[in-house]
Amino acid sequence: MRVEVGSNPGEFMEQASSTKDGAKDYLYYRHKLPVRVMHWINVVALTILLMSGLNIFSAHPALYWGKSSYTGRAPILQIESTTDANDRMTGVTRIFGHEFVTTGVLGASRGLNGELMNRAFPSWLTIPDGRWLSMARQWHLFFAWIFVINGLAYVAYSIVSRHLSRDLAPTGADLRSIRQSIVDHLHFRHPSGEVSKRYNVLQKFAYLIVIFVLLPLVILMGLAMSPGFDSLWPGWVDIFGGRQSARTIHFIVAWLLVAFVLIHVFEVIITGVWNNLRSMITGRYRVDAEVGK
């Protein structure tokens, strides 16, 4: 039950304003149950993977490019703490040879008791809160399985149910409206009415890149760190620059996913936080007949 309306938001706004008086708000069934369930499983799994991953990273808070960590070249990123003669702790972050003092956030941060501690990432951002590599690995590897199974189920469902072809694949009209969509996003203008039922073109690209590029890449780079999986086809890890490069890519992609989530949540908030939240919980999305907010 899809109502075809102009996919160009500007075009739609004119249409909507002409019917403004007679139109009424109504609830539209936007997200089917499997998508809602898998979305929230993903939220939990990715959150725990990020936080336990940061704890694992803290066991050796340095990133390298290459097959090994000890190549004679300096790490590309290193987070550490130094202590001066007065026992004062400073957090230091080195990126490509540039040194930054990052006390309080990176290298040295305060625990619950308020004392500065030698921690790559602050304890409130890691699971578990303290340095506990074996436990962090348990969390990370358990939720990695949940995340992979959930992701495979999502892709299979999206293909079979045509969620992918119907809702996510950009249409010709979408592609023609990219420029307009960029302008709309930069002005925080978002469609209401019929057009708001569908994903806009930038949204579609963002989701497709996350689903088919970033998430598979972060999984693959995780597997590239496994000495077991590395023996599947000896040398495959070198395609990505070697095991230490894979570890670096894993770390970078994790933060790209955080960037995606920040933008995603920002868009959720400015386009009606409760309406969006409800649509991801009950499936019902209120289609506002009114133009603007």
Added chain:
Amino acid sequence: MNPEQFQPRRRLFFRMLAGTGAVLVAGCDKLSRTEWFPKFLSNTEILTRKAQRVVLPRKSMAQEFEEKDRSPEFRSNGTAMPDNPQYKALAASGFTGYRLEVGGLVEKPAGYSLDELRALPSRTQITRHDCVEGWSAIAKWKGVPLTALLEAAKPTAAARYVVFHCADPMESDGTSPYYESIDMDDAYHPQTILAYELNDKALPVVNGAPVRLRVERQLGYKHAKYVMRIELVDTFEKIAGGKGGYWEDQGYEWYAGI
């Protein structure tokens, strides 16, 4: 809906978000300290091991590298000098009195001096050492394939694991010697060797002299240093903490292929 109505609801959303975050962090830490939850999480290890055993051929080979890939220095991690008088005496004599014992569930227990080990056919491999902490180092190892020692000792049908007993105590009072264990698939793997040379020189004390294990498809802590005795067992439940290795007894996975 006008913006004035909107603000408090947005604020509520952020409060919910922050609240959920705080509950999540505190909850995860509480769960980590229970007995049952880590045990539940550790089911993953079985799943991972089985999945890797399905995907990987039994004798899949770890990547081997070229001379130029070697790390300038192979770093020492963990024990650098075992705090054990007998070991120190052995090291002082250049390991002339060293004897590697092979026993347990075998038909022919044996002992080997360092010269006897060196006289056996050897394997040389340039491999990458992946520490559980995250770093890697590449080095050249030369040693006796474990297969050779096992074929001579003839494990009985009951033998399921090979346990490596080491000279380095992990407690400052000289107790809890390091130990490790692997299954028969890894024991008979061609790259599983007892290395006595590192980068064309006798294995240094900091790296596990006179003999250390290389088990290339697993993480660094499986590669036991200072190996003194090899024991074939049907179960490792009665050894030390019962988890099959020093770090395993501290909560690390027995199967360290990931």
